[in-house]
Structures are given as structure tokens and as C-alpha cells.
Amino acid sequence: xxxxxxxxxxxxxxxxxxAGIQADLKTFMAHGTYGLSAITAIxxxxxxxxxxxxRVEPKMVAQQIHAVMEDIDVKAAKTGMLADAQVIDAVCDxxxxxxxxxxxxxxxxxxxxGKRLLDKExxxxxxxxxxxxxxxxxxxxxxxETILDLAPNSIDxxxxxVRAAQEISTRFGAAxxxxxxxHLPGESVIDVVYERCTGHVDEIENKRVQTSNTHGTGCTxxxxxxxxxxxxxxxxDAVRRGVRYVNECMQTGYKVGKxxxxxxxxxxxxxxxIVPTLHNPxxxxxxxxxxxxxxxxxxxxxxxxxxxxxxxxxxxxxxxYLKQDYAYLKHYARATALAAFKSDSLGRVAELVDAMQxxxxxxELHVKMCNHWGVSQREMEDEQESxxxxxxxxxxxxxxxxxxxxxxxxAMYPCLLGYGEAALAASADSRSQQAxxxxxxxxxxxxxxxxxxxxxxxxRVIEDLVREDVLGGQRxxxxxxxxxxxxxxxxxxxxxxxxxx
Numbered sequence: 230x231x232x233x234x235x236x237x238x239x240x241x242x243x244x245x246x247x248a249g250i251q252a253d254l255k256t257f258m259a260h261g262t263y264g265l266s267a268i269t270a271i272x273x274x275x276x277x278x279x280x281x282x283x284r285v286e287p288k289m290v291a292q293q294i295h296a297v298m299e300d301i302d303v304k305a306a307k308t309g310m311l312a313d314a315q316v317i318d319a320v321c322d323x324x325x326x327x328x329x330x331x332x333x334x335x336x337x338x339x340x341x342x343g344k345r346l347l348d349k350e351x352x353x354x355x356x357x358x359x360x361x362x363x364x365x366x367x368x369x370x371x372x373x374e375t376i377l378d379l380a381p382n383s384i385d386x387x388x389x390x391v392r393a394a395q396e397i398s399t400r401f402g403a404a405x406x407x408x409x410x411x412h413l414p415g416e417s418v419i420d421v422v423y424e425r426c427t428g429h430v431d432e433i434e435n436k437r438v439q440t441s442n443t444h445g446t447g448c449t450x451x452x453x454x455x456x457x458x459x460x461x462x463x464x465x466d467a468v469r470r471g472v473r474y475v476n477e478c479m480q481t482g483y484k485v486g487k488x489x490x491x492x493x494x495x496x497x498x499x500x501x502x503i504v505p506t507l508h509n510p511x512x513x514x515x516x517x518x519x520x521x522x523x524x525x526x527x528x529x530x531x532x533x534x535x536x537x538x539x540x541x542x543x544x545x546x547x548x549x550y551l552k553q554d555y556a557y558l559k560h561y562a563r564a565t566a567l568a569a570f571k572s573d574s575l576g577r578v579a580e581l582v583d584a585m586q587x588x589x590x591x592x593e594l595h596v597k598m599c600n601h602w603g604v605s606q607r608e609m610e611d612e613q614e615s616x617x618x619x620x621x622x623x624x625x626x627x628x629x630x631x632x633x634x635x636x637x638x639x640a641m642y643p644c645l646l647g648y649g650e651a652a653l654a655a656s657a658d659s660r661s662q663q664a665x666x667x668x669x670x671x672x673x674x675x676x677x678x679x680x681x682x683x684x685x686x687x688x689r690v691i692e693d694l695v696r697e698d699v700l701g702g703q704r705x706x707x708x709x710x711x712x713x714x715x716x717x718x719x720x721x722x723x724x725x726x727x728x729x730x
Contacts, residue, residue: 234459235301236262238452239294239320240309240337241270241282247491248445249309253452255494259474260456261696265301267293269320270312276444276486284312287319294323298330304459307333307451310346314354321358331458334363334403335451336372352376361402365464367451370412373397384408387419391430394423405464409450422468431465435476442482442490449492450475513695514646514688517639520709524716528643529651533723537668538655543730547668548602550726552612555595557722560622562588564629564641571634580686587683594674601667617725621718628711635694639708642691643715649684652676 236257243249250266257264269290272282297303306324311317324332336355338347347355356376360366368376370384373393377400384393387410394406403425410419415437422431453474457467478492485491509515518525533550536542562585569581596606614622629637652675655661661672674680698704 233261233263234304234456234461235265235297236452236456236459237265237267237294237297237303237306238309238455239267239269239290239306239311240335240448241272241312242268243445244271244273245275245444245486245491247276247485248448252445252448252491252494253307253309256449256452256474257456259494260453260460262304262456262459265297265303267297267320269316270310275488276490277488282312284316287315290316291319291323294320295326298323298327303327303330304461305331305333305455307335307455308359309335309448309451310337311351311355311359313348314350317351317354317359321362324362331364331455332362333451333455333458334359334366335447336360336366336368336376337447338372338375356401360397363403364458365405365407365451365454365468366397366401366403367407367409367447367454368397369409369447373408376401385413387413387421387432390419390421391423394421394430395428398423398425405468407454407468409447411446420468420472422465424464431468433469433472435472438476438479440479440482442484442492443479444489444491446475446479446492449478449494511688511692513692514642517642517709517712521713521716524713524720525647528647528716528720529654531651531720531723533727534651534655534672535658536727538658538661538666538672540660540663540666540668542668544602544667545729546726547671548599548604549729550723551595551599551602552604552609553615553618553722553726555592555599555609556612556614557618557622558588558592558595560626561641561644564622564625564637567626567629568634568637568641571629571637577690580690584683584687587679591674594671598671615725617718617721621715621722624714624718632711635691635698636708636711638687638691638694640711640715642687643712643719645684645687647716647719648675649681652680 238250238253238257240253241249243251249272250268254264254266267290268285270282270284273280308320311320338352338355352375370390371381373379373390374381374384377393377396379393384390390408390410394408397403398406405425406423408421408423410421413419417434418437420433422433423429450471453471454467457470458464462470475492478494478496481493481496482490483493533542533546537547565581565585565588569578569585572578572581596609599606599609625637625640628640652672655672656676660666661669663669
């Protein structure tokens with residue numbers, strides 16, 4: 230199995246688990262990266278207060294950084310609490326010895342209580358040595374004011390945030406400055422992203438989450454940005470995804486301790502059921518099938534297919550099915566085109582265009598079989614769609630219009646995957662291969678190499694999309710429901726055909 234990108238946190242330890250390296254490592258794991266750490270300080274704290282702390286000797290901090298970077302291919306890193314000027318110097322010296330790795334600097338200098346965590350010497354060292362090394366720096370309003378020697382609460386608007394971000398990048402050299410707006414009042418929270426080389430400003434707006442569980446949000450955001458950079462996202466995309474992750478961590482938070490609790494870092498962790506393993510290389514597919522509560526087996530073992538394999542299916546039922554499926558394939562091809570439109574990869578667009586052309590070839594098989602039964606293509610074109618067909622195809626299109634490309638493909642997946650599995654099972658029945666079985670060519674087409682290769686391509690696309698995504702519980706449940714709904718619609722599609730026996 231391919232190793233995930235390695236991402237390093239250089240920060241303090243929070244014994245309460247909500248911030249510091251504990252928050253960072255949870256965030257790295259939630260983003261599918263491999264977490265590394267260099268500890269700069271040890272704190273005794275809980276949800277109510279920091280009771281005491283001691284720094285790690287600067288030499289030891291540097292040795293931790295050297296140890297991991299000499300052995301492991303680090304793709305990105307972040308800094309958090311750095312204690313004092315000597316630790317900052319040690320971090321900068323060690324960092325400069327190891328080449329150009331994207332660095333996110335969370336300038337931890339002001340506690341939630343408002344107490345300064347860095348003295349003047351440390352602040353000057355952060356400004357002159359660490360900020361110029363940063364690809365991204367992520368101050369909140371109070372930290373931005375401290376960096377710029379502004380009066381407390383002087384950054385009091387989005388416009389002031391933009392000016393602060395511009396000045397931090399211009400004066401201290403950070404390529405991108407993200408000024409976080411959580412301390413401004415309002416129903417929404419706006420974070421500002423400034424790019425130094427272009428002067429471009431992005432504003433990221435999210436609805437404010439009303440919660441007391443906000444401990445570690447700054448650590449979590451910078452860790453999420455670093456993890457996204459390690460996954461090779463562009464900076465602004467990495468920030469946007471990081472902000473969304475923190476927002477959803479807050480939305481799904483729970484109470485820990487008696488004070489200001491942490492966010493829920495694990496809300497987006499993939500369940501064990503959908504992690505690829507040596508023995509289960511297609512875990513999301515198996516997860517979806519398991520969530521149908523027996524409908525999948527009912528679908529792939531449907532009486533319509535079993536009767537076709539035995540050669541006992543009525544002519545009327547099969548012709549009705551072919552006419553309805555011919556109409557269905559038109560909508561399926563349109564949905565495939567919509568999936569291609571929603572894709573941001575040319576390779577994936579090409580695969581989906583091939584899948585759309587396969588729909589055309591499949592419809593040609595239907596025409597050929599209907600002609601064999603004395604039904605013309607004109608009759609097929611004029612056939613009125615059944616209510617089952619209307620419900621099924623409109624459901625797919627609705628999922629495509631309201632969801633993203635993954636949800637659309639999940640809605641289409643039961644047709645592709647189920648036909649492949651049902652046909653393979655039917656082809657194992659020797660009666661399906663007898664020359665006098667009129668339904669044998671239909672089964673053979675779906676059990677054949679061309680259609681089975683299409684199933685494999687479709688499965689790979691979906692499994693790849695899942696690996697690229699961060700699937701939280703709510704999204705997983707929606708995808709499972711979409712799959713289950715379309716499996717049920719497939720069953721009803723064949724049920725409707727049998728009504729014409």
C-alpha cells in the first residue's frame with residue numbers, strides 16, 4: 230500500500246488533548262496524512278486553564294526536526310507554540326538545513342485569556358526569522374495586531390483585516406497571510422487570504438457556529454492547511470478546505486471537561502469499513518452494498534434475471550424491459566455527460582465520455598434484440614416511459630443537479646455494478662448458454678469482457694474519488710442512502726417488467 234504524505238508539526242504538547250501537537254496529529258490523520266512531531270514545550274493544562282509549562286531545550290527541538298527530516302520525505306509542516314527566541318532560532322536553523330518544504334506558521338503568542346505567550350525578544354525573532362520562511366502564516370486578529378504593533382482591538386472590520394494581511398506579507402515576507410476573523414462580531418465569520426506576489430485577496434465566509442467548544446481551533450486550522458498542502462492542493466484551496474474542516478469540527482463538537490472544550494477532530498475520519506486493505510481493495514463499494522440491508526442481494530439475484538438465465542422469462546416481459554431500458558439509457562447517458570461536466574480532471578472526463586459512448590452501444594444491443602422479436606426502433610422510440618422509469622431517471626438527475634460528481638456517480642453505480650454482478654451469476658447457470666435460450670445473448674453481453682471492463686473502470690473512478698475526499702458521517706450516510714435508493718429503484722424496474730408476464 231502506498232504511504233500517505235508525511236506532515237510535521239513543530240509545537241507544544243497539550244495534556245488536555247484539544248490543542249497543540251495532539252490536535253495537529255488528529256487533524257493530520259483525519260486528512261489522510263502521516264503525522265510527525267517535534268515537541269517544543271510541555272504544558273500541564275485542561276479545558277479550564279494552563280497550569281504550568283516548561284520548554285524543551287532548543288538543541289533537543291532541533292534534533293527532533295533533523296531526525297525526522299533526514300529519514301522521512303516530509304511534504305509539509307506547521308509550527309505552533311515556540312516558547313521563546315532561542316527555540317524559534319533553533320527551529321529556523323534546523324528548517325533552513327532541509328530545503329524547500331511548505332511551512333505553515335501559526336503565530337501562537339496570545340492566550341485565549343489575552344495573556345502574552347511570547348516576550349519582546351521572541352516576537353522580534355518570529356518576525357525577522359520565522360515569518361520570512363512561511364508559505365502561509367495564520368494569525369487571528371489579536372496576533373495580527375501584536376505582529377504589527379497595533380493597538381488592541383484596532384483590527385475591527387474586514388477592510389482592516391485585509392490591510393493587516395497585506396502589511397504582514399509585505400513587511401515580513403510570508404507568501405500568503407490568512408487573517409482569521411472569528412473575533413469579529415456577526416452571524417458569519419470571514420477569513421481573509423492575501424497572496425503577496427499578486428496582491429490578490431480572497432474572502433472565505435462561513436456561518437458562525439454557536440458553541441463553547443472552540444479550544445484548539447487555531448492549531449487545527451493550521452494543521453489542516455499543512456495536511457492539504459501535503460496532499461498537493463493549491464494554497465487557497467488548502468485554506469478553504471481547512472476552514473471548512475474546522476467549521477464542521479465545531480458543528481459536530483461534544484463536551485469534554487468543565488471549561489472550554491475541544492472541537493471534534495474525528496468527525497471526518499473514515500470508518501474502518503472503507504479503508505482499502507490487501508484483502509479488500511474496493512472498500513467503499515463493499516461498504517455501500519452492506520448499507521442496503523439485503524436489498525443488494527435481492528437486486529442481483531432478481532427473479533427477472535434468474536428466469537432469463539433459465540429461459541423461462543416471457544417474451545412480453547422481456548420486450549417491455551428492453552423498451553423501458555432503451556429510454557432509461559438515454560437519461561443515463563445524459564447523467565454521464567453531467568458527471569463529465571462536474572469533473573475537474575481531463576482524464577476523468579475522458580473516462581466518462583467513454584462511458585457515455587458505451588451507453589450508445591448498449592442501446593444498439595437493445596435495438597438489435599427488439600428487431601429480432603419483431604419490434605422496430607420506431608416503436609421503441611414511441612414507447613411511453615413507465616412511472617418506475619420516470620422516478621428512477623429523475624432521481625439520478627436530481628442527485629446530479631443537487632450534489633457533486635461523487636454523489637451523482639454513486640446514484641448511477643447500482644446499474645453498472647449490479648448488472649455486472651447479476652450477469653456473471655446468471656452466466657454460471659448452464660441453461661443461459663444453451664442455443665435455444667433467447668435471452669442468452671443479453672446475459673452474455675453483460676457478463677462479457679467489454680461490460681466487465683466498464684464495471685472495473687467505474688469502480689476505480691468511485692474508489693479514487695472517495696480517497697480524494699474527506700467523508701464525514703453525514704456525507705457517508707447521504708451517499709449510502711443514495712445508493713440504497715437506486716438499488717431499490719432497480720428492483721422496481723425489473724418488478725415492473727415481470728408484471729407484463
